[in-house]
Amino acid sequence: MAEDRVPAGSPTEPAGLFRDAMSALASGVAVVTARRADGLPAGLLATSIAAYSAAPPSIMVSVAHASRSHAVLVEHAGLFGVHLLARNQEETARVFASRSDDKYAELDWEWDHEVPRLAGAVSYLRCARSAVFDHYDHSVLIGDVLDGHHEGGEPLLWVRRRMDWRLSPEG
Numbered sequence: 242m243a244e245d246r247v248p249a250g251s252p253t254e255p256a257g258l259f260r261d262a263m264s265a266l267a268s269g270v271a272v273v274t275a276r277r278a279d280g281l282p283a284g285l286l287a288t289s290i291a292a293y294s295a296a297p298p299s300i301m302v303s304v305a306h307a308s309r310s311h312a313v314l315v316e317h318a319g320l321f322g323v324h325l326l327a328r329n330q331e332e333t334a335r336v337f338a339s340r341s342d343d344k345y346a347e348l349d350w351e352w353d354h355e356v357p358r359l360a361g362a363v364s365y366l367r368c369a370r371s372a373v374f375d376h377y378d379h380s381v382l383i384g385d386v387l388d389g390h391h392e393g394g395e396p397l398l399w400v401r402r403r404m405d406w407r408l409s410p411e412g
């Protein structure tokens with residue numbers, strides 16, 4: 242075998258290496274929501290989310306073409322909501338990571354200027370889509386922060402392929 246070829250699934254093969262390396266990248270757990278063309282609420286769980294710029298305040302999120310939320314977020318809705326989930330919202334995270342047709346059935350939520358706003362998140366940002374970068378099988382969505390609230394409290398964290406972590410600062 243040539244030295245630059247390694248078996249698929251090996252920790253040194255790029256895809257395996259990527260998965261292992263990214264498991265060490267701790268992130269918040271976000272639910273991104275928007276209104277569908279038929280007026281119903283849509284949304285998905287996303288950990289590929291980050292601050293894009295502080296001025297203007299804007300966030301970025303990577304959305305897979307394969308998700309049903311993709312067309313809603315990238316083509317239809319000009320506004321979307323970003324919820325950084327609280328530590329006790331693991332079940333909400335699982336619902337939004339699923340392909341359920343009624344993710345909102347058991348939730349406390351309301352419309353906020355055409356954006357579905359979930360109760361109980363650590364932070365909620367209502368954003369206006371300002372740019373989309375399309376590459377491979379994902380789109381990077383940029384949203385300018387319009388409004389929202391920061392309740393505080395302990396956030397849900399995704400690291401080492403788990404989200405049942407508890408922050409325990411020293412002292």
Ligand SMILES: Cc1cc2nc3c(=O)[nH]c(=O)nc-3n(C[C@H](O)[C@H](O)[C@H](O)COP(=O)(O)O)c2cc1C
Nearest residue numbers: 285286287288289303304305308309310338339340
């Ligand atoms: C921990 C975790 C993180 C995820 N992060 C993302 C992400 O950043 N972007 C994305 O498009 N999908 C992500 N997903 C997958 C979507 O949540 C999932 O495909 C969902 O079913 C899409 O729902 P929809 O088809 O109703 O839009 C993630 C899933 C999990 C479990």
